[in-house]
Amino acid sequence: MTTIRQQRVADLLYQELSILIGTELNDPRLSLVTVTHVDVSKDLRNVKVYVSHDDDEVSRTQVMQGLRRATPYLRGQIATRCSLRAVPELSFHYDDTPERAARVDELLRRIAAERAAAQQRGEAPPAG
Numbered sequence: 001m002t003t004i005r006q007q008r009v010a011d012l013l014y015q016e017l018s019i020l021i022g023t024e025l026n027d028p029r030l031s032l033v034t035v036t037h038v039d040v041s042k043d044l045r046n047v048k049v050y051v052s053h054d055d056d057e058v059s060r061t062q063v064m065q066g067l068r069r070a071t072p073y074l075r076g077q078i079a080t081r082c083s084l085r086a087v088p089e090l091s092f093h094y095d096d097t098p099e100r101a102a103r104v105d106e107l108l109r110r111i112a113a114e115r116a117a118a119q120q121r122g123e124a125p126p127a128g
Contacts, residue, residue, distance in 0.1 A: 006040045012082055013047055014038040020077055021051070021067075029058050029066040036095040040088070047088040050095035060094050067092040 002010075018035045030053075037050040053063050071090050079087045 010038045010040045027066045029062045049092050052095045052098050
């Protein structure tokens, strides 16, 4: 269960990290990185930042390396921009939820197309 303070800090860090990663980092590997979610520990000292990216030319590994390399800069910017007692440790995690959602959506479209084709032929729709 998250506290109100945790949620406020998570929202603040989400906004700041989205801006920092999206506009202020000069690493070309991170040009299309999106912050999807931020989890803050109860003591507000550790933060898990979940990210995804839309660039097919850059691998997940390269994105994560770029973020790890930028972590000291990001922490420094958070220290100057946010009024937190302690600057939290940032750990980045790749969020593959958008990719899984796209795959499920594609499977649902295929099923709907198969059912529509079966109805047009006058067959019973496939089970499942």
